[in-house]
């Protein structure tokens with residue numbers, strides 16, 4: 001059987017995905033959100049010529065001969081309380097950082113360069129050029145400037161800038177809702193008593209973390225056993241919640257207990273593909289479930305906006321699961337959130353030999369470091385797809401095309417950096 005190539009699988013997953021609409025959120029909740037529209041400044045910053053230092057607003061011409069003139073201090077300009085008046089020849093105004101520079105003054109003499117006299121006047125101990133220590137009005141931005149582009153994910157600096165630009169509410173894209181169902185009789189939650197044949201379910205946490213880092217909300221539907229009815233019930237909960245994406249974990253392969261695909265088909269999913277040409281992650285499944293067909297009429301959740309829930313059936317093996325999520329879930333969540341995800345692919349040279357590849361594109365856990373002539377990729381010797389220790393130790397995956405010939409140390413390769 002010819003397996004579907006990875007790039008084609010991604011195209012099919014992203015095909016027809018529409019970005020979710022925007023919603024307004026208060027600035028306090030904007031961290032991590034994606035701007036749905038360009039953000040224009042509602043004000044100018046600074047709104048006036050402002051002093052950048054504590055000192056005296058003076059005329060540069062008055063301090064050309066340090067120590068020879070005394071300037072009369074005629075008032076004070078503080079941040080929030082400007083000096084109402086003008087600085088004339090031979091005059092100075094005490095000024096503080098952030099305060100408006102009074103009319104007539106064209107520079108700021110920092111206080112370290114001013115000797116305060118007993119009579120309250122000052123003597124300059126240094127010259128100062130016209131315009132020094134003054135932040136001109138609009139230095140940062142001017143009212144109407146687009147200060148942040150549409151599609152920008154807000155971090156601390158972006159949130160600060162949006163606030164400075166006067167926005168109390170921001171138009172951001174709705175966060176995609178990703179529902180996650182772990183399947184398998186062997187699974188227990190971390191911290192729960194683990195029977196002799198059981199293991200801890202870890203994939204949901206890893207996939208949830210990845211989804212969140214890409215801006216998704218996560219609906220953790222927990223663990224369901226290898227039981228068709230239970231799987232179907234969990235799928236219906238995802239539908240009722242209006243999830244944009246459903247991720248199932250495990251039960252994707254060919255075993256008699258791999259029931260997930262059939263349960264999804266029974267729930268109305270149209271299967272797009274199952275099994276792709278990659279390692280790890282061959283049993284990846286993708287389909288679509290229309291909300292309107294299966295929506296629970298009693299649901300109080302908000303209506304789904306796309307009409308379609310995309311279903312990603314990830315393999316159970318933890319490394320397969322997370323590598324597939326990197327390759328397919330991240331771009332899907334990004335696209336729903338009005339952004340594009342560009343994989344960080346780089347050129348490197350191999351530190352050790354690799355065998356020839358078969359018909360699946362290989363993603364080999366590796367550590368990548370910079371060397372004298374660029375990046376050096378060291379593949380780990382153990383690549384079993386159950387081993388999370390090696391995935392956690394890897395900062396990159398070496399990408400090998402199907403049919404790639406054996407490679408010697410020093411030969412070129414491509415690496416996908418793991419952020």
Ligand SMILES: Nc1nc2c(c(=O)[nH]1)N[C@H]1C(S)=C(S)[C@@H](COP(=O)(O)OP(=O)(O)OC[C@H]3O[C@@H](n4cnc5c(N)ncnc54)[C@H](O)[C@@H]3O)O[C@H]1N2
Pocket residue numbers: 182183184186187199200201202203204249250251252253254255258280281282283314315316317318320385386
């Ligand atoms: N005869 C064949 N057997 C298998 C094939 C095949 O082509 N023919 N493919 C193998 C490949 S490749 C993979 S990958 C796995 C994937 O199988 P499933 O998706 O059905 O996964 P499970 O059998 O449910 O579990 C596999 C493994 O992962 C553990 N697991 C499952 N869920 C979790 C979880 N949430 N957290 C942590 N670990 C989990 C599970 O206990 C198993 O050990 O199939 C191969 N078999």
Ligand code: MOO
Pocket residue numbers: 278279280281282283315317319320321385
């Ligand atoms: O694809 Mo499986 O993910 O090789 O272990």
